Amino acid sequence: MGDIDIMKTLPLAERKKHYILEVASRLFSRLDFHHVCMEDVAREARLAKGTLYNYFNSKEELYFAIIETRMQTLIRQLEERLQYRHPPVMDLRRFVVHLYSFFLKYPNFFVIWKREEVKTSSPQSKNCRKLRAQLRVMLTAILRRGIAEGAFRDFSSLNLLGDCIFGIIDGMAMRGIHANANEDRRKEERENMFSIILALVERGNAHD
Amino acid sequence: MGDIDIMKTLPLAERKKHYILEVASRLFSRLDFHHVCMEDVAREARLAKGTLYNYFNSKEELYFAIIETRMQTLIRQLEERLQYRHPPVMDLRRFVVHLYSFFLKYPNFFVIWKREEVKTSSPQSKNCRKLRAQLRVMLTAILRRGIAEGAFRDFSSLNLLGDCIFGIIDGMAMRGIHANANEDRRKEERENMFSIILALVERGNAHD
Amino acid sequence: MGDIDIMKTLPLAERKKHYILEVASRLFSRLDFHHVCMEDVAREARLAKGTLYNYFNSKEELYFAIIETRMQTLIRQLEERLQYRHPPVMDLRRFVVHLYSFFLKYPNFFVIWKREEVKTSSPQSKNCRKLRAQLRVMLTAILRRGIAEGAFRDFSSLNLLGDCIFGIIDGMAMRGIHANANEDRRKEERENMFSIILALVERGNAHD
Amino acid sequence: MGDIDIMKTLPLAERKKHYILEVASRLFSRLDFHHVCMEDVAREARLAKGTLYNYFNSKEELYFAIIETRMQTLIRQLEERLQYRHPPVMDLRRFVVHLYSFFLKYPNFFVIWKREEVKTSSPQSKNCRKLRAQLRVMLTAILRRGIAEGAFRDFSSLNLLGDCIFGIIDGMAMRGIHANANEDRRKEERENMFSIILALVERGNAHD
DNA sequence: AATGAATGAGATTTCATTCAT
DNA sequence: AATGAATGAAATCTCATTCAT
Numbered sequence: 022m023g024d025i026d027i028m029k030t031l032p033l034a035e036r037k038k039h040y041i042l043e044v045a046s047r048l049f050s051r052l053d054f055h056h057v058c059m060e061d062v063a064r065e066a067r068l069a070k071g072t073l074y075n076y077f078n079s080k081e082e083l084y085f086a087i088i089e090t091r092m093q094t095l096i097r098q099l100e101e102r103l104q105y106r107h108p109p110v111m112d113l114r115r116f117v118v119h120l121y122s123f124f125l126k127y128p129n130f131f132v133i134w135k136r137e138e139v140k141t142s143s144p145q146s147k148n149c150r151k152l153r154a155q156l157r158v159m160l161t162a163i164l165r166r167g168i169a170e171g172a173f174r175d176f177s178s179l180n181l182l183g184d185c186i187f188g189i190i191d192g193m194a195m196r197g198i199h200a201n202a203n204e205d206r207r208k209e210e211r212e213n214m215f216s217i218i219l220a221l222v223e224r225g226n227a228h229d
Numbered sequence: 230m231g232d233i234d235i236m237k238t239l240p241l242a243e244r245k246k247h248y249i250l251e252v253a254s255r256l257f258s259r260l261d262f263h264h265v266c267m268e269d270v271a272r273e274a275r276l277a278k279g280t281l282y283n284y285f286n287s288k289e290e291l292y293f294a295i296i297e298t299r300m301q302t303l304i305r306q307l308e309e310r311l312q313y314r315h316p317p318v319m320d321l322r323r324f325v326v327h328l329y330s331f332f333l334k335y336p337n338f339f340v341i342w343k344r345e346e347v348k349t350s351s352p353q354s355k356n357c358r359k360l361r362a363q364l365r366v367m368l369t370a371i372l373r374r375g376i377a378e379g380a381f382r383d384f385s386s387l388n389l390l391g392d393c394i395f396g397i398i399d400g401m402a403m404r405g406i407h408a409n410a411n412e413d414r415r416k417e418e419r420e421n422m423f424s425i426i427l428a429l430v431e432r433g434n435a436h437d
Numbered sequence: 438m439g440d441i442d443i444m445k446t447l448p449l450a451e452r453k454k455h456y457i458l459e460v461a462s463r464l465f466s467r468l469d470f471h472h473v474c475m476e477d478v479a480r481e482a483r484l485a486k487g488t489l490y491n492y493f494n495s496k497e498e499l500y501f502a503i504i505e506t507r508m509q510t511l512i513r514q515l516e517e518r519l520q521y522r523h524p525p526v527m528d529l530r531r532f533v534v535h536l537y538s539f540f541l542k543y544p545n546f547f548v549i550w551k552r553e554e555v556k557t558s559s560p561q562s563k564n565c566r567k568l569r570a571q572l573r574v575m576l577t578a579i580l581r582r583g584i585a586e587g588a589f590r591d592f593s594s595l596n597l598l599g600d601c602i603f604g605i606i607d608g609m610a611m612r613g614i615h616a617n618a619n620e621d622r623r624k625e626e627r628e629n630m631f632s633i634i635l636a637l638v639e640r641g642n643a644h645d
Numbered sequence: 646m647g648d649i650d651i652m653k654t655l656p657l658a659e660r661k662k663h664y665i666l667e668v669a670s671r672l673f674s675r676l677d678f679h680h681v682c683m684e685d686v687a688r689e690a691r692l693a694k695g696t697l698y699n700y701f702n703s704k705e706e707l708y709f710a711i712i713e714t715r716m717q718t719l720i721r722q723l724e725e726r727l728q729y730r731h732p733p734v735m736d737l738r739r740f741v742v743h744l745y746s747f748f749l750k751y752p753n754f755f756v757i758w759k760r761e762e763v764k765t766s767s768p769q770s771k772n773c774r775k776l777r778a779q780l781r782v783m784l785t786a787i788l789r790r791g792i793a794e795g796a797f798r799d800f801s802s803l804n805l806l807g808d809c810i811f812g813i814i815d816g817m818a819m820r821g822i823h824a825n826a827n828e829d830r831r832k833e834e835r836e837n838m839f840s841i842i843l844a845l846v847e848r849g850n851a852h853d
Numbered sequence: 854a855a856t857g858a859a860t861g862a863g864a865t866t867t868c869a870t871t872c873a874t
Numbered sequence: 875a876a877t878g879a880a881t882g883a884a885a886t887c888t889c890a891t892t893c894a895t
Contacts, residue, residue, distance in 0.1 A: 034858095051350045055263030058885060069860045074887065132347050139343045139403070141336075142259045150407070181404070181418065185425050188400020192392045195347070199358070210389065217393050220429060242875095266868055277877040279871080288869060450854095467766045471679030474889055485856040487892080496890060544765075551763045555756050555819070558675045566823070597834065600816045601841050608812020611763070612805070615774070626805065633809050637844060658879095682864060693881045695867080704865065860892080871881080 038076045039090075041066055046087045050129035054084055085145055088137065091130040092152045095123055099159060109167030113222070116163060117190060117215055120156070124194035125207065131194055157183045164222065173222045186218055246284045247298075249274055254295045258337035262292055293353055296345060299338040300360045303331055307367060317375030321430070324371060325398060325423055328364070332402035333415065339402055365391045372430065381430045394426055454492045455506075457482055462503045466545035470500055501561055504553060507546040508568045511539055515575060525583030529638070532579060533606060533631055536572070540610035541623065547610055573599045580638065589638045602634055662700045663714075665690055670711045674753035678708055709769055712761065715754040716776045719747055723783060733791030737846070740787060741814060741839055744780070748818035749831065755818055781807045788846065797846045810842055 044066040048057045059080055063070045077083040102115050124131040138153065140146035160183045167173035176182045193214045197207060252274040256265045267288055271278040285291040310323050332339040346361060348354035368391045375381035384390045401422045405415060447455070460482040464473045475496055479486045493499040518531050540547040554569065556562035576599045583589035592598045609630045613623060668690040672681045683704055687694045701707040726739050748755040762777060764770035784807045791797035800806045817838045821831060 037858095051348065053262060053348070053351075055261065055885090056351075059887085060885085070886090071861065071888075072859055075858065080886070128349075132349060135347045136344050139340050139347075140258075140260070141340060141406070143261075143264075178421065181401075181421055182425070184400045184404045185397045185422070188396035188398070189393045190396070191400065192396020193389075195396075196389070196392045198349070213386065213389055214393070217390070217429060221425060263868095267870085268868075271878095278869090279878065280876050282870070283875065466764075468764070469679065469767075470677060471889095472767075475891085476889075479857095486890090487857065488855050490891070491854065548763050548765060552760050555759045555763075556675065556677070557752075557756060557822070559677075559680075594837065597817075597820070597837055598841070600820045601813045601838070604812035604814070604816020605809045606812070607816065608808045609805075612808045614765070629802065629805055630809070633806070633845060637841060679864085683866085684864085694865090695882065696880055698866070699879065856893100856895080858893095860890100862888105862890095864888080865886085867883105867885080869881100869883095872877100872879095874877080 034076075041068075041073060041076055041083070042087050042090060045083055046091075046127075046129035046133065049084060049087060050132040054080075084133075085148075087130065088134050088145075088149065091127055092134070095120075096152070096155060098123070099156070103159065103163075106166070109163055109170055109172045110219070110223075112163045113167065113218070114215060116160060117186070117218055118211060121190050121194060121197075121211055121214060124190070125197050128194075128198040131198065135191065153187070156187070160186060167222065172224065174224050182222070185221070189214065189218060242284075249276075249281065249284055249291070250295050250298060253291055254299075254335075254337035254341065257292060257295060258340040262288075292341075293356075295338065296342050296353075296357060299335055300342070303328075304360070304363060306331070307364070311367060311371070314374070317371055317378055317380045318427070318431075320371045321368075321375065321426070322423060324368060325394070325426055326419060329398050329402060329405075329419055329422060332398070333405050336402075336406045339406065343399070361395070364395070368394060375430065380432060382432045390430070393429070397422065397426060450492075457484075457489060457492055457499070458503050458506060461499055462507075462543075462545035462549065465500060465503060466548040470496075500549075501564075503546065504550050504561075504565065507543055508550070511536075512568070512571060514539070515572075519575065519579070522582070525579055525586055525588045526635070526639075528579045529583065529634070530631060532576060533602070533634055534627060537606050537610055537613075537627055537630065540606070541613050544610075544614045547614065551607065569603070572603070576602060583638065588640060590640050598638070601637070605630065605634060658700075665692075665697060665700055665707070666711050666714060669707055670715075670751075670753035670757065673708060673711060674756040678704075708757075709772075711754065712758050712769075712773065715751055716758070719744075720776070720779060722747070723780070727783065727787075730790070733787055733794055733796045734843070734847075736787045737791065737842070738839060740784060741810070741842055742835060745814050745818060745821075745835055745838060748814070749821045752818075752822040755822065759815065777811070780811070784810060791846065796848065798848050806846070809845070813838065813842060 041062070045057075045062050048061055048065060051057075059070050059073055062083070063073055066073075073083065077086060099116065099119060102119055103112055106112070107115070134149055134152070137143070137146050138149040157180065161179045164173060164176070164179050164182065168175050193210065197210060200206075200210075202210065249270070253265075253270050256269055256273060259265075267278050267281055270291070271281055274281075281291065285294065307324065307327060310327055311320055314320070315323070342357055342360070345351075345354050346357040365388065369387045372381060372384070372387050372390065376383050401418065405418060408414075408418075410418065457478070461473075461478050464477055464481060467473075475486050475489055478499070479489055482489075489499065493502060515532065515535060518535055519528055522528070523531070550565055550568070553559075553562050554565040573596065577595045580589060580592075580595050580598065584591050609626065613626060616622075616626075618626065665686070669681075669686050672685055672689060675681075683694050683697055686707070687697055690697075697707065701710060723740065723743060726743055727736055730736070731739070758773055758776070761767070761770050762773040781804065785803045788797060788800070788803050788806065792799050817834065821834060824830075824834075826834065
C-alpha cells in the first residue's frame with residue numbers, strides 16, 4: 022500500500038534505484054542469477070547498461086539489494102503490526118496473514134529469497150537464513166505468550182513448531198504464486214491456511 | 230541402502246556415471262549452477278574435463294541428471310512402499326517419514342531440487358514441479374482413503390492440505406539439513422513432525 | 438618564476454585552462470594515461486566532468502597539452518637565456534642548469550614527457566622526441582662554438598656527446614625527483630652534475 | 646646468444662610462455678599498456694584470446710612478466726660476467742658494454758622498463774627502480790675497487806656518479822634503438838660511449 | 854559556462870565445449 | 875576411454891563523451 026507513496030516522496034535517485042530493483046526482481050525471479058545478464062535488466066528498464074552501474078556497483082550488489090530491501094520492509098512492517106500486544110491468537114493471525122500476503126504481493130522477492138536461503142554455503146545465503154531467524158523470533162514470542170496465557174498448547178520445541186508453521190506458509194505461498202488466483206480465492210486460501218495453523222497450536226483438541 | 234548394491238551390480242560405465250553425479254551434486258548443492266565449473270567437477274572427481282563429456286553431453290545435462298535420477302529413485306521407492314494398502318495412518322506415516330528421510334539422506338538433491346522448483350518459468354523448473362505434483366497425487370490418495378475410512382477429517386481441499394503437509398516436510402528437512410543432528414535427535418524430530426501432521430489430519434479433535 | 442604573473446595577466450578562460458593542466462599533470466605523473474580518468478581530474482579540480490570538455494576537446498588533447506605547453510615554455514625560456522652569446526662555458530652552464538632546474542620544478546611534466554618519449558611508434562612520441570632534437574640543436578651549437586673557440590675538446594660526434602649529456606641530465610633529474618632533497622642539497626647535486634659534464638667537454642685534460 | 650638454446654631445452658609450456666612474452670613485448674614497447682589489448686596479443690601470437698589466460702592470469706601479469714623475466718636474465722648475466730675480479734677498468738668495461746648491448750638486444754624490454762621506472766607511484770614502478778638499485782650496487786662496487794686500487798678518481802658521491810653513468814648508458818641506448826644502425830656503427834658508438842665514461846672516472850685528468 | 858546522469862563502445866576475463874593425441 | 879590445451883562466445887564492467895538542464 023505504502024509503496025506508491027514511498028515512490029512519490031523519495032528523492033529522484035532513490036526512486037530510480039527502486040525502479041531498477043523492481044525490474045530486476047522480475048527477471049531474477051524467472052531465471053537464475055547467471056541467466057539474467059545486465060544487458061537484459063537494462064533493456065527491460067529501458068536504460069543503458071552503464072546506467073545500472075551508476076546505481077549499483079555490481080550485478081551482485083543489485084541482486085542482493087533486491088533481497089535486502091524487501092527483507093527490511095518486511096521486518097519493519099511486521100514490527101509495526103506487532104508493537105501493541107493483542108490477544109495471542111490475534112497476533113498470530115496478523116503475523117501469519119501478513120507474511121503470506123507479503124509473499125504473494127512480492128512473489129519475485131519470495132522466489133529469490135527462497136532460492137538463496139536453500140544454498141548451503143554462500144555468504145549471502147547466511148543473510149537469507151538470518152531473516153528467517155528473525156521471523157522465527159517474532160513467531161515464537163507470540164507462541165510463547167499464547168502458551169503462557171493458556172491459549173495455545175504447550176510444545177516441547179517452539180523452534181520446531183515455528184519451522185513447521187513457516188513450512189506451511191512457504192508451501193502455501195508457492196501454491197498461491199503458481200495458482201494465479203483472484204482476490205476472493207486468495208482470501209479463501211489464506212483463511213484455510215490460518216485455520217490449519219490454528220488447529221496446530223490451539224489448546225482444546227485431541228492431542229493435548 | 231540399495232545404493233551400494235546398485236553401484237556394484239551396474240555396468241562399469243553406469244557406475245562411473247553415478248559416481249560423477251554424486252560428486253557433482255555435492256558441488257552444486259553448495260553453489261549455483263554457474264559458480265560450479267566443469268573444471269571443479271573434474272578436479273573433485275579426479276578426472277579430466279573432457280572425460281565428463283563422455284558421460285554427459287553438456288553441463289546442463291549433468292546438472293539436471295542429478296535431479297532426474299534422484300527423483301526417479303524417490304518415486305520408485307515410494308511406490309514400492311505404498312503398493313500394498315495398509316491402514317491410512319500407517320501409509321501416511323510411511324510416506325511422510327520416507328520423504329523426510331530421503332531428503333536428509335540426499336541433502337544435495339533436496340537443495341538443488343528446491344532451488345529449481347522455485348523458479349517461475351524455466352522449462353526445467355516445470356519438471357521439478359512435476360515431481361511435486363506426483364508426490365501430491367500419492368499423498369492425496371492416502372488422505373482420500375483415510376477420509377473414506379473415517380480415520381481422517383474431511384477437508385474441503387485435499388490439494389491445499391497436501392501442500393501444507395509438504396510445506397511442513399520441506400521446512401523440517403531444511404531444518405534437519407542445517408542442524409547436523411545425530412541419529413537419535415533426527416528420529417525425535419521425525420516423530421515430532423509426524424505427530425504434528427497427524428494432528429492436522431486426524432479425526433476426533435476440536436476442529437472437526 | 439613567471440608562472441604566477443602569467444596566471445594573473447592571462448584572461449580568465451586561459452587561467453582556468455592552465456589550472457586544469459596543472460591538476461591533470463599531477464595525476465598523470467603518478468599514473469598511466471588510462472589509469473587516470475576524467476572523473477579523477479574533475480574531482481581533483483573541483484569541477485564537473487563536462488566542464489573539462491569546455492576547455493579540452495578530449496582526454497588525449499588534455500594529456501598532450503600538458504607536455505606541449507611545458508615544452509613550449511622550456512624552449513622559450515632557453516632561447517631567452519641563450520639569445521646573447523656569452524662565453525661557451527657560461528652558456529653551457531646556463532643551458533644545463535636551467536634544463537635540470539626546469540625538470541625539478543616541473544617533475545610531472547618530466548615524468549610524462551619521458552614516458553612518451555620512450556615509446557617507439559606513436560605519433561605523439563615523435564613529438565616528444567622532436568623536443569629532444571630541438572634541445573640538442575641548442576646544445577650542439579654551444580658545444581660547436583666552444584670547440585671553435587678552443588674552450589672544448591674536439592669530438593668526432595657532437596650528436597653523440599649531446600645525447601650523453603642529456604642522459605646525465607635526465608639521470609640526475611630522475612635522481613632529484615625521487616630524492617626529495619632540500620634546496621641546498623639540490624644546489625650541490627646540480628654543481629656536481631655540471632662539473633661532471635664540464636670534465637667531459639673541457640680541453641686540457643688527459644684525454645685530449 | 647643462449648636464448649635459442651634455452652628455448653630448445655625448456656619444456657613445451659615454458660617455451661610457449663616465452664614465445665607469448667616475446668610477442669607481447671613487441672607490442673607493449675610500441676604502445677601503452679592500455680593501447681594494447683589482449684585480442685592484439687592473441688592475434689599477433691596466432692592464438693585465441695583465452696589461450697593467453699592459460700599461461701598468464703591477467704593482462705597485468707603478462708605485462709610485468711616481460712619486465713620481470715628480462716630483469717632476472719640481465720642480473721644473472723651481469724653477475725656471471727663479474728664473478729671473477731678483473732682489473733677495475735676491465736670490469737667497468739664489461740659492465741657498461743654488456744648493459745648497453747643488452748638494451749639494444751632487447752629494446753622492447755628497455756622501452757617498457759624505462760616507461761615504468763619513471764612513474765612515481767605505482768607498486769610495479771618500485772620494482773623497476775629496484776633493478777636500477779641492484780645495477781647501481783654492482784657499478785659502485787666496481788668504482789669503489791677502482792678508487793681503492795688508484796685506477797679511478799675519488800668521488801664524493803659514488804651514487805651520484807653511478808646515476809650519471811646510467812644516464813649516459815640509457816641515453817645511448819635510446820639513441821641506438823632509434824638509430825637502427827648496423828653492427829659496425831653500433832660497435833663504434835659503444836666504444837665512444839665507453840671512452841666518455843672512462844674519461845669521467847679515470848685518474849690523471851685535469852680535474853683531479 | 855557549468856553540471857552530472859546517461860550512454861554504449863570496447864576492454865578484460867571466464868568457461869563450456871572440442872579435438873588431436 | 876581419457877586427456878587437457880586451445881578455442882571463442884558471452885558476460886561483466888569501465889569510462890570518454892554527450893547533452894538536456
